C-alpha cells in the first residue's frame with residue numbers, strides 16, 4: 001500500500017540506486033531505456049524523432065524500436081552483462097503513455113523476470129489523468145513529466161499540435177489542454193507516493209522567463225526535483241535554426257531555481273535506447289540485431 005503523499009521505505013531504497021534521481025548513484029548504477037513507445041500525441045517544435053543508426057545522442061533518437069517480447073529478451077541480455085543495472089526506463093522514442101499497452105506489457109514482462117528492478121517513465125503528461133492510477137498500481141515510483149510553460153500563449157509557440165481523444169488541437173487551446181492534464185496528473189502521482197521529476201527545456205527567447213514560475217508551481221504540487229535542460233536544436237525540427245542554449249545561461253537559471261527546489265545537474269539527455277552508466281552509452285553494443293540468443 002502507498003500512503004498518500006508519503007514515500008515508502010521501498011521507494012526511498014530504489015531512489016538511492018536510481019542514477020537520475022540520486023547524484024551519488026550515477027557513478028555506480030546503470031540504467032537501460034527500452035525503446036518500445038514510438039508513437040506520440042504531441043508535436044513539440046524541438047523534437048524530431050528518428051529511428052536510425054547514426055551516432056547521435058539526444059532524446060527521441062534510437063537505433064531500434066522493440067516489441068515488449070523483444071524488450072524482455074534485451075533486458076535479460078543486458079542484465080547478464082551489466083552487473084549494477086538498477087533501472088529500466090521507457091523514454092520513447094515517442095511518449096511512454098501514447099503507447100501505453102506496449103509500455104505496460106514491457107514492464108509486466110520484466111517484473112515477472114526480476115523483482116528488484118526500478119522502473120521509470122518519461123512522458124509529456126497528456127495522458128496522465130487516464131493512466132496515473134495504472135502507473136501506481138504497476139508499482140512505478142519514478143515518473144518524469146516535461147512541463148515547459150504555464151502560459152498557453154508561450155505553449156502555442158512550443159507545441160505544434162496536441163492530439164487528444166480523437167481531436168486535433170493547435171495554438172493556445174492545445175497548450176492549455178496539455179497543461180491542465182499535466183498538472184492534474186502530477187498532483188495525483190505525488191499524492192500516491194510517486195517521485196516526480198519535471199523536465200523543462202530552456203528555449204531562449206521563448207519560455208526562459210516563465211521557467212521560475214513553472215518551478216514554483218510544480219514545487220507546490222510536491223515534485224521531487226526539476227531538471228532544466230538546454231534546447232538541442234534537432235535537425236529537421238521547427239526549432240532547428242534556434243541557438244543551442246548556453247551552459248552559462250542554463251546554470252544561471254538553475255541557480256535561481258535552486259532557491260525553490262533541488263536542481264538536477266547531471267542529466268545527459270540520453271537516447272531512447274541508452275544503456276549503461278549515465279556518462280556512457282553502450283546502446284550500439286546492445287542492439288538486438290547483434291544479439292545471438294544463448295543455446
Ligand code: SF4
Pocket residue numbers: 040041042043044047048049060092093094095123124
Ligand atoms: Fe517528441 Fe516527446 Fe514532444 Fe512527443 S512529447 S513530440 S516524443 S519531445
Ligand code: SF4
Pocket residue numbers: 019020031089091266267268269270278
Ligand atoms: Fe536520466 Fe536524464 Fe538520461 Fe533520463 S535523460 S536517463 S533523466 S540522465
